[in-house]
Amino acid sequence: MPEAYDAVVVGGGHNGLVAAAYLARSGARTLVLERRSVVGGAAVTEEPWPGFRLSTFSYAAGLLRPQIVQDLELHRFGYQTYLLDPEMFVPLPGRKSLTLWNDDDRSAEEIARFSERDARAYPKYSQYWTEVVELIDPLLLSAPVPLPELLEVVPDDRVEELVRDLFLRSAADILDEWFESEELKGALCTSAIIGTFLPPDAPGTAYVLAHHKLGNIEGHPKSWGLARGGMGGISEALRRSAEHFGATVRTDAPVRQIRLQDGRAVGVELASGERIDARAVASSLDARHTFLEMLPPDALDAEFRSHVAAIRSRGSALKFNAALDALPDFVASPGAPKPHHRGFIDIIPNMDYARAAFDDAWHGRFSRRPFMDIVFQSVHDETVAPPGKHTMSCFVQYAPTTLDGSTWEEAKPAVADTVLDTIGEYAPNIRQVVRHWQVVSPADIESTLGMTGGNIFQGDITPDQIFTFRPVHGWSSYRTPVEGLYLAGSAAHPGGGVLGAPGHNAARAILEDWRPGS
Numbered sequence: 001m002p003e004a005y006d007a008v009v010v011g012g013g014h015n016g017l018v019a020a021a022y023l024a025r026s027g028a029r030t031l032v033l034e035r036r037s038v039v040g041g042a043a044v045t046e047e048p049w050p051g052f053r054l055s056t057f058s059y060a061a062g063l064l065r066p067q068i069v070q071d072l073e074l075h076r077f078g079y080q081t082y083l084l085d086p087e088m089f090v091p092l093p094g095r096k097s098l099t100l101w102n103d104d105d106r107s108a109e110e111i112a113r114f115s116e117r118d119a120r121a122y123p124k125y126s127q128y129w130t131e132v133v134e135l136i137d138p139l140l141l142s143a144p145v146p147l148p149e150l151l152e153v154v155p156d157d158r159v160e161e162l163v164r165d166l167f168l169r170s171a172a173d174i175l176d177e178w179f180e181s182e183e184l185k186g187a188l189c190t191s192a193i194i195g196t197f198l199p200p201d202a203p204g205t206a207y208v209l210a211h212h213k214l215g216n217i218e219g220h221p222k223s224w225g226l227a228r229g230g231m232g233g234i235s236e237a238l239r240r241s242a243e244h245f246g247a248t249v250r251t252d253a254p255v256r257q258i259r260l261q262d263g264r265a266v267g268v269e270l271a272s273g274e275r276i277d278a279r280a281v282a283s284s285l286d287a288r289h290t291f292l293e294m295l296p297p298d299a300l301d302a303e304f305r306s307h308v309a310a311i312r313s314r315g316s317a318l319k320f321n322a323a324l325d326a327l328p329d330f331v332a333s334p335g336a337p338k339p340h341h342r343g344f345i346d347i348i349p350n351m352d353y354a355r356a357a358f359d360d361a362w363h364g365r366f367s368r369r370p371f372m373d374i375v376f377q378s379v380h381d382e383t384v385a386p387p388g389k390h391t392m393s394c395f396v397q398y399a400p401t402t403l404d405g406s407t408w409e410e411a412k413p414a415v416a417d418t419v420l421d422t423i424g425e426y427a428p429n430i431r432q433v434v435r436h437w438q439v440v441s442p443a444d445i446e447s448t449l450g451m452t453g454g455n456i457f458q459g460d461i462t463p464d465q466i467f468t469f470r471p472v473h474g475w476s477s478y479r480t481p482v483e484g485l486y487l488a489g490s491a492a493h494p495g496g497g498v499l500g501a502p503g504h505n506a507a508r509a510i511l512e513d514w515r516p517g518s
């Protein structure tokens with residue numbers, strides 16, 4: 001007799017592991033099945049070259065909810081973070097640069113070099129987002145509430161302003177209203193476009209910006225950092241926690257289908273043909289893979305299937321990961337290591353630059369002058385590179401799901417040239433210090449992880465696809481039209497990023513449905 005479980009979690013990404021840990025902690029016999037030989041999904045560390053360990057996909061920690069860190073005792077299982085400060089160093093043409101720190105007053109001093117008016121406005125702008133985060137944060141670790149109730153949590157005198165800003169406006173609208181410096185607006189629009197196939201002018205990008213303000217590293221609100229050992233450090237801690245609470249985690253275990261009996265999920269079948277029975281199946285695959293590939297077509301009605309097929313899930317970005325013999329030397333602030341090597345380095349001199357980069361991708365090309373978000377993990381963390389050597393992680397945008405006239409595989413050498421030439425405009429020694437590089441394209445993201453279109457969030461996190469609209473309207477409670485089947489990954493509220501919240505909320509829905517003691 002094969003062993004039966006209370007819950008089988010399909011996919012061992014960080015959300016699958018969070019769901020499993022909470023289920024096991026509540027006493028449920030829980031099994032995680034991961035297709036790859038490494039757990040973590042988009043939150044993994046791999047060693048493409050001996051001695052160099054890189055966060056292949058996601059690279060910046062901060063979104064993981066503090067409550068999850070505490071409940072699952074992640075510090076005990078190896079979770080450790082480093083604060084990224086400066087928050088952002090933007091090298092600019094003409095040997096100039098703009099540095100933003102986690103301290104608003106220090107940032108304002110820097111901004112004053114560009115605009116006195118913007119320097120005065122910046123602390124107020126920062127406070128505005130603090131207030132937004134204080135409203136959104138408590139909504140993350142529970143199922144989304146319907147819009148009318150959602151509006152009730154906002155103070156009456158601010159409802160209209162906040163609905164307009166977060167749901168209807170673009171990041172560019174908001175930044176143009178607050179600031180005059182093109183350099184500052186370029187820097188600040190990065191959070192609104194990251195991972196999203198939209199320019200900063202698109203309505204809804206303001207919400208994407210808000211989502212990226214939810215970072216919190218060791219009690220520093222709106223801040224970001226790195227996980228010791230790379231993003232796989234988070235997933236390994238989650239795996240150890242889940243196992244500590246009693247879950248079993250199997251890798252190299254691809255699931256072929258979710259098994260149904262009388263319309264109810266009763267377990268899974270692996271690609272090997274092995275069948276595993278369970279009272280509940282929690283899928284952390286995206287909605288399209290879960291509903292359109294893991295289930296027989298007649299399991300769901302045509303209307304639901306068409307809503308799932310319509311979820312916007314376009315690729316927008318790629319990763320360029322590299323092993324370095326030395327740090328790049330930026331002409332705007334010569335020398336290495338310098339403080340800016342300890343923070344995010346962003347190549348985006350203004351919003352027009354982002355618009356042009358998007359325009360290329362809209363027409364089926366990789367951006368000729370891409371926006372880049374760069375970190376050197378090795379400056380903080382000695383575990384990821386041999387002594388004296390460095391790692392460089394570049395998030396590079398825009399990269400459409402498919403290219404006109406070539407495959408992503410064919411385009412990789414040209415992409416690497418574009419990335420190195422773009423960095424080289426600001427740090428001319430880049431080509432001398434790069435020892436190895438890899439391009440992780442939207443096609444790689446899709447084929448390795450199963451994220452449709454290479455979309456890094458398992459579906460855009462614009463207002464039409466968040467809260468009760470995620471994954472599709474009417475099915476945002478982690479439950480699905482198939483009894484016994486739950487959605488536990490980023491495709492569910494509150495969406496993508498290494499938040500852990502969808503996994504937490506799905507586990508809670510399952511436990512509620514079982515009712516204690518049943």
Ligand SMILES: Cc1cc2nc3c(=O)[nH]c(=O)nc-3n(C[C@H](O)[C@H](O)[C@H](O)COP(=O)(O)OP(=O)(O)OC[C@H]3O[C@@H](n4cnc5c(N)ncnc54)[C@H](O)[C@@H]3O)c2cc1C
Nearest residue numbers: 011013014015035041042058059060255489490496497498
């Ligand atoms: C390039 C990139 C950069 C990013 N940068 C950041 C960042 O810096 N910070 C941040 O917070 N977020 C970032 N994100 C977003 C974030 O990483 C993801 O939203 C999040 O990790 C998704 O987690 P998940 O557990 O929901 O899904 P996934 O990580 O996609 O996990 C799904 C798992 O299911 C497995 N799987 C697929 N099919 C099967 C099958 N048939 N059987 C068994 N297992 C299967 C996959 O291998 C995978 O492990 C980035 C994402 C990408 C791709």
